[in-house]
Amino acid sequence: MAGYTDGEHGIWLVVPPSVGLPLFLGTVTLIALLVHAAILSNTHWFPKYWEGGAKVAAPAPAVTAPAVR
Amino acid sequence: MPDPNKVYPTGLTLAEAEELHGHVIYGTRVFGAIAVVAHILAYLYSPWLH
Numbered sequence: 001m002a003g004y005t006d007g008e009h010g011i012w013l014v015v016p017p018s019v020g021l022p023l024f025l026g027t028v029t030l031i032a033l034l035v036h037a038a039i040l041s042n043t044h045w046f047p048k049y050w051e052g053g054a055k056v057a058a059p060a061p062a063v064t065a066p067a068v069r
Numbered sequence: 070m071p072d073p074n075k076v077y078p079t080g081l082t083l084a085e086a087e088e089l090h091g092h093v094i095y096g097t098r099v100f101g102a103i104a105v106v107a108h109i110l111a112y113l114y115s116p117w118l119h
Binding site for chain 2: 010011015017021024028039043046
């Protein structure tokens with residue numbers, strides 16, 4: 001018979017929150033880490049971005065004054 | 070009618086399950102909203118998907 005426990009909240013009557021919540025949050029965290037790891041290892045710009053302000057180019061040569069005749 | 074005092078195998082009553090699920094949904098929405106903003110910023114300011 002259609003239960004009073006119908007609906008998504010009914011899950012907490014079957015799955016204990018002490019199991020379901022860590023499982024849910026842990027899955028979200030795992031996916032986030034996997035996505036970042038995948039981007040990190042498959043792009044050039046993402047590692048560079050995480051590297052931060054490391055200098056990538058040599059400083060521009062000093063501008064020399066134009067020769068005056 | 071549901072028995073409001075019935076304690077289900079997880080140790081929760083129906084009202085408690087509904088309250089808990091409300092928090093779960095709210096947290097998911099907040100997380101989702103932050104994620105949407107983060108993805109917009111990532112798209113705008115990184116080479117991602119360009």
